[in-house]
Amino acid sequence: MFGLITNSFDFNYTHFYPFNPITMSLTAKPKDFQTLFLDMNSFFASVEQQVQPTLRGLPIGIAPYVGGTGCIIAASREAKNLGIKCGCLVKEARRLYHDIKIIESRPALYMIYHKEIRKVIESFTPHYQVLSIDEFVINLTSYEQNLAAATKLGQAIKDKIRSDVGDFLTCSVGIGPNRFLAKMAGERKKPDGLTIVELKDLEEFYSSIKLRDITGINHALEFRLIKSGINSPLDFFQSDLPKLRVVLNHSGRLWHYRLRGYEVDDYATSAKTVGHSHVLAPEHRSPAGAKSVLRKLIYKAASRLRGDGFLAGGIFVAISFYNGPSFKKSRRVSPFSDTHSFTSNVFEMLKDCSWYCSPSYVSVSAFNLSSSRTTQISILPEIEKSRKISEAMDKIDDDFGVGFIHPASVFAARDSAPDRIPFGKPRYNIRH
Ligand SMILES: [Mg+2]
Incomplete structure (x- = not known):
């Protein structure tokens, strides 16, 4: 699910969730402040703007091939504001904004920055996992499992990335009962946000988004849900287990628990790939x-x-x-x-x-x-x-x-x- 179903260019989750987890912690009731999700904003584009200050404030796109049929794998904030998204072809991006600057991707450079960000996270906690080059998840310890401490940690990591790694680098941090909700929370405010979703707010949270805002819901899945009378995230959340089983087969069970804050996406040992x-x-x-x-x-x-x-x-x-x-x-x-x-x-x-x-x-x-x-x-x-x-x-x-x-x-x-x-x-x- 996640990246692989959402769209062809959202690669970040390829290794995060390619198959159903073997174990799910369904015995433990969901609790608030379990997980912190950190996602660097427009990562490759921001790194390029970090090292080349003249690019700051400009619409730029990063592509492995800079020819017209190359595919944009990262767009700067300014490019995104013009409707140029990750996954767009270079020629389409040019159609949207003729003067967009296309830069050939430099994986080795991004990896250096990734390592520096990782060092920052490591300086706060050993309980983290790398999900992709620009995404990290932290399992909060019991001391951090409250609003004040979790917020403080999130803010401290953001500040340290800025001061130690690069002043042009921002990230979105989400805190929630499970990985899914922490990621969804992080996506509520981009760039540079710090958002918390608590169990008591779930109805309100699901009322504030659209089906397609849900990580893992692509066109096909949205169509299937709507056909079955699930028209909104709130309907999805309120559907009972038997119904979701009918609509989504095996993954219906995962969705049922995931939407309620149970951790079904953390399979530490089997996650090794x-x-x-x-x-x-x-x-x-x-x-x-x-x-x-x-x-x-x-x-x-x-x-x-x-x-x-x-x-x-x-x-x-x-x-x-x-x-x-x-x-x-x-x-x-x-x-x-x-x-x-x-x-x-x-x-x-x-x-x-x-x-x-x-x-x-x-x-x-x-x-x-x-x-x-x-x-x-x-x-x-x-x-x-x-x-x-x-x-x-x-x-x-x-x-x-x-x-x-x-x-x-x-x-x-x-x-x-x-x-x-x-x-x-x-x-x-x-x-x-
Ligand atoms: Mg990112």
């Missing part, structure tokens, strides 16, 4: 191109999996299209770490993909990770052989640089999927 995603260059915007880039991403992810000593127990793949709904699928698998198993699982799942004309974005990840060091080697000889081949390839990568050798199938995409993806969950190299 290894993955890569990529915005397709024009030459790869075809089924064959997308598959070729996917092979390269799988190759990278599998080698990282082994490098970090993990076995994957689940696989997730997503493809977004310019002119059709996104495809996303996950499956449980018997634990593996070799490239061959990863590839065959992904391609097996892709058989269900309806290929709309132009794929725009691909993403793969491995989840349900376990340590390979505590797991016995596979009893299946072919998997063990595949693991050994993969390990040998990793060794060559280590000695000669990543990408020195590739399976032939990766060749077409060899030079795509560089470190160009400045969003999604930061990669492992930021771990300490």
Whole structure:
């Protein structure tokens, strides 16, 4: 849900909520001031304006490709005010505002800023999780679970980001009973807000927003809800569990609890994923191109999996299209770490993909990770052989640089999927 269903360009949640959580804490009654959500405002654009003061106050767009068919992945506040949004093509942005300045994205720079922001958060609390390059969630401790302390913490983090990281960087902070409500609260005031949603205010809160304001509600879902007589967030909130089950199947149960402030989106251990995603260059915007880039991403992810000593127990793949709904699928698998198993699982799942004309974005990840060091080697000889081949390839990568050798199938995409993806969950190299 979240990013993957909302729209093709809202990547931030790819790794936050790609599949249903295994466990939900439904035994614990919802409580106020549990979670603080921090979302940097127009992050990449603000970083560019931070380092290039002449860009401040100007409508600017950040794009991985600056050509007309490139896609804006961040727009400055000034550009947003002109209707230029994330996900818009460069040529559309130019139509809206001819003089918009388009800047090629600089992932390495954004990562430096991400790390600095992370340091600030770390100086306040160890109980945080990185959700994406510009989003963090903090689980508040019992001392912080009251209005005064939670507000003070939120304000202190905002101030410190400004003073220690960059005076042009602002963020929206939301505080609420669960991640969902904390994020929704944060979105109420952008930029630079600090908003609190309490359980007693839920009816009022849901009355003040529209269905499409709800994180995770896209056109299709909105249509489905309205068709079933759920016309507003308040109706949604007031629908009982059996009704939501009928309307939304399994996710109806999650929605029922989520809307009431139960934590259903925090699955700390299963949240650990290894993955890569990529915005397709024009030459790869075809089924064959997308598959070729996917092979390269799988190759990278599998080698990282082994490098970090993990076995994957689940696989997730997503493809977004310019002119059709996104495809996303996950499956449980018997634990593996070799490239061959990863590839065959992904391609097996892709058989269900309806290929709309132009794929725009691909993403793969491995989840349900376990340590390979505590797991016995596979009893299946072919998997063990595949693991050994993969390990040998990793060794060559280590000695000669990543990408020195590739399976032939990766060749077409060899030079795509560089470190160009400045969003999604930061990669492992930021771990300490
Ligand atoms: Mg943001």
